[in-house]
Amino acid sequence: MSAVSLTSIVKKFGGFTAVHRMNMEIPDGSFVTLLGPSGCGKTTTLRMIAGLIDPTEGDITIKGQRINDVPIHKRNLGLVFQNYALFPHKTIAENVAFGLKYRNLSRADAEQKVKDALELVQLPDVGGRYPKQLSGGQQQRIALARAIVIEPDVLLLDEPLSALDANLREDMRVELKRIQHRIGITTVFVTHDQSEALAMSDQVVVMSNGRVEQVGTPEEVYNTPASEFVSRFLGISNILAATCRNIDGSGLELELPAFGRITVPKERAPNVGSTGPAQLVIRAEKLLLTEKSAPADERVAMDGVVEAVDYQGQAARYFVRIGDHHLQVLNMIDQYPFQEGAEVSVRFRPRDCAALPGA
Ligand code: ADP
Numbered sequence: 001m002s003a004v005s006l007t008s009i010v011k012k013f014g015g016f017t018a019v020h021r022m023n024m025e026i027p028d029g030s031f032v033t034l035l036g037p038s039g040c041g042k043t044t045t046l047r048m049i050a051g052l053i054d055p056t057e058g059d060i061t062i063k064g065q066r067i068n069d070v071p072i073h074k075r076n077l078g079l080v081f082q083n084y085a086l087f088p089h090k091t092i093a094e095n096v097a098f099g100l101k102y103r104n105l106s107r108a109d110a111e112q113k114v115k116d117a118l119e120l121v122q123l124p125d126v127g128g129r130y131p132k133q134l135s136g137g138q139q140q141r142i143a144l145a146r147a148i149v150i151e152p153d154v155l156l157l158d159e160p161l162s163a164l165d166a167n168l169r170e171d172m173r174v175e176l177k178r179i180q181h182r183i184g185i186t187t188v189f190v191t192h193d194q195s196e197a198l199a200m201s202d203q204v205v206v207m208s209n210g211r212v213e214q215v216g217t218p219e220e221v222y223n224t225p226a227s228e229f230v231s232r233f234l235g236i237s238n239i240l241a242a243t244c245r246n247i248d249g250s251g252l253e254l255e256l257p258a259f260g261r262i263t264v265p266k267e268r269a270p271n272v273g274s275t276g277p278a279q280l281v282i283r284a285e286k287l288l289l290t291e292k293s294a295p296a297d298e299r300v301a302m303d304g305v306v307e308a309v310d311y312q313g314q315a316a317r318y319f320v321r322i323g324d325h326h327l328q329v330l331n332m333i334d335q336y337p338f339q340e341g342a343e344v345s346v347r348f349r350p351r352d353c354a355a356l357p358g359a
């Protein structure tokens with residue numbers, strides 16, 4: 001059974017539709033991320049699951065029970081928001097114990113649960129302190145402990161790491177995933193950060209303009225994007241207009257100026273069903289720049305010119321022209337630190353490419 005399911009959910013704010021007929025199944029125990037740019041409807045969706053706002057249409061069930069009309073305090077959910085402030089005048093232990101107040105636990109049981117939750121977030125000794133005595137990252141762990149202490153059916157997290165600085169954010173990613181794994185709690189995580197989504201999720205729901213663009217594992221949404229939006233939102237993609245000349249068991253034969261014909265594996269082009277206009281998708285890191293004189297290998301090789309270089313330390317992003325195509329190439333800097341104006345060979349394997357229907 002799905003832990004959470006949304007069926008034909010619509011949310012309107014006056015005449016504006018923030019969520020359009022959304023369907024979503026969240027398997028029990030899984031970590032599912034709603035990923036999309038600001039304003040695409042992630043928070044609105046999470047708030048409907050939480051019961052903070054009502055859907056205009058559609059059904060929400062949690063553990064098989066329709067909960068549209070169940071008030072928030074009767075839904076057994078844990079919530080953490082970006083700025084879910086702790087109560088400043090309560091101690092950490094009192095903050096964590098807050099959700100247990102209405103659960104009729106003995107004092108000893110409640111204390112034990114608070115102790116366990118603080119241990120889970122690896123802050124066992126801070127119960128007597130006040131929020132302002134903790135760092136931002138520690139406060140966010142406490143917010144997580146407070147959400148988890150009630151043993152919720154589902155944990156709802158809305159950009160919980162966004163307020164933290166970069167290094168801490170990466171540590172907290174690993175930490176949050178560890179905790180989720182350890183207690184096996186169904187988690188719906190909201191972020192606009194694609195690397196967070198790819199690193200943490202079992203399933204990613206990519207959203208745009210209130211609609212679901214694609215649902216899949218991190219590998220699926222990255223390697224086989226269902227739309228131009230998904231391929232541009234995740235990673236750096238080169239998307240080139242092409243013509244599909246033939247489809248058979250070995251794949252799709254695409255033709256494009258300067259490239260000639262390229263055969264893309266069929267499983268990397270699930271939405272291209274017929275010949276005619278199509279688009280070739282090549283990830284920037286799947287292109288390799290070499291010296292023009294480098295020996296031939298199994299890759300397709302084309303001549304190009306480096307038009308600009310965006311140096312990034314261990315890697316560089318090159319802007320390269322091949323005929324009339326402008327491509328971005330992301331390469332580690334090892335033996336070939338190319339400069340602007342360099343004439344290069346641009347190489348790739350057709351099996352690393354994907355294809356989309358024509359724009
Ligand atoms: P996200 O979390 O993906 O950034 P939101 O779910 O917060 O996006 O918002 C989706 C859209 O709905 C935005 O255009 C936002 O302005 C609009 N919106 C959200 N809440 C309200 C509201 N209470 N009243 C009117 N419009 C809203």
Ligand code: MG
Pocket residue numbers: 042043044
């Ligand atoms: Mg939001």
